Amino acid sequence: MDQRGAVAADLQRSGAVRMTFEERSKVAERCFEEVRNLSQIKGVDYSDGQDALYNFKSNAERLGLTKYQVWLVYFMKHIDAICSAVRRNPESPHGESEPIMSRVNDALTYLTIFAAMLEEDKLTKWSVKLKEASSEKVEILAKAWDAALKEER
Secondary structure: OOOOHHHHHHHHOOOOOOOOOOHHHHHHHHHHHHHHHHHHHHHOOOOOOOOOHHHHHHHHHOOOOOOHHHHHHHHHHHHHHHHHOOOOOOOOOOOOOOOOOHHHHHHHHHHHHHHHHHHHHHHHHHHHHHHHHHHHHHHHHHHHHHHHHHHOO
């Protein structure tokens, strides 16, 4: 029996579809592809042409906050919309002004932005160390950097 036949048989028996791990993986792939597209398309509108995190930094400076605090406000807007959709219709959440999946993809996009901020801070820290280091220490720092990257994976 193929996948469609199995789903149809499952529906006949229980009236509900069970998501397989393979299907869930396909949903994740579609979401991540959409996040990549959103990051490329929308990201340009909020940058200064070179710094992909410019919007967060400039608003942080303007408002006397950190870039992470500005990020949190933007991120929570999408989380609040998702929570409202669940409160309004717990059995089948949907958005009022835009599709719920659009909010999910926006939230995922903001999580990748948060990861980019953390990475930028780590790179900045290492850059400062390299500038302060003598040439023999640069090799030691490079090895430490490689080890840190391997440890994260």
